[in-house]
Amino acid sequence: MIEAGVKLAETRRRLRECEAFALQVRLGHDLKDGPILTSVTDQPFEMSFKCSRCGVTLWFEDKGSQRWRLHAESREHGAQICRGRIVGEPIDHPISTAVAGASRR
Ligand SMILES: [Zn+2]
Numbered sequence: 001m002i003e004a005g006v007k008l009a010e011t012r013r014r015l016r017e018c019e020a021f022a023l024q025v026r027l028g029h030d031l032k033d034g035p036i037l038t039s040v041t042d043q044p045f046e047m048s049f050k051c052s053r054c055g056v057t058l059w060f061e062d063k064g065s066q067r068w069r070l071h072a073e074s075r076e077h078g079a080q081i082c083r084g085r086i087v088g089e090p091i092d093h094p095i096s097t098a099v100a101g102a103s104r105r
Pocket of ligand 1: 028029030051052053054055056082083084085
């Protein structure tokens with residue numbers, strides 16, 4: 001059972017590194033671990049995260065090779081900016097270091 005727990009934690013970590021997950025974070029969602037669906041071999045094939053701000057639950061599905069994408073049923077919610085997001089909070093401002101570096105001779 002311990003081994004299965006480690007495997008799940010590892011899979012969670014990989015999912016959190018995927019672009020599909022990063023996109024949701026950029027939309028303002030604060031995603032906490034939710035229920036997981038596993039196959040008979042204990043391999044997770046669908047994992048969910050719940051946003052602590054707006055309460056939306058997003059499901060991700062395994063596309064193989066440690067790549068995950070937003071499940072079709074979650075796309076309706078996942079494509080939207082988090083409604084619980086704090087107004088005025090910056091979402092992912094790209095800092096222009098190139099400009100700052102150019103002024104320094
Ligand atoms: Zn949200």
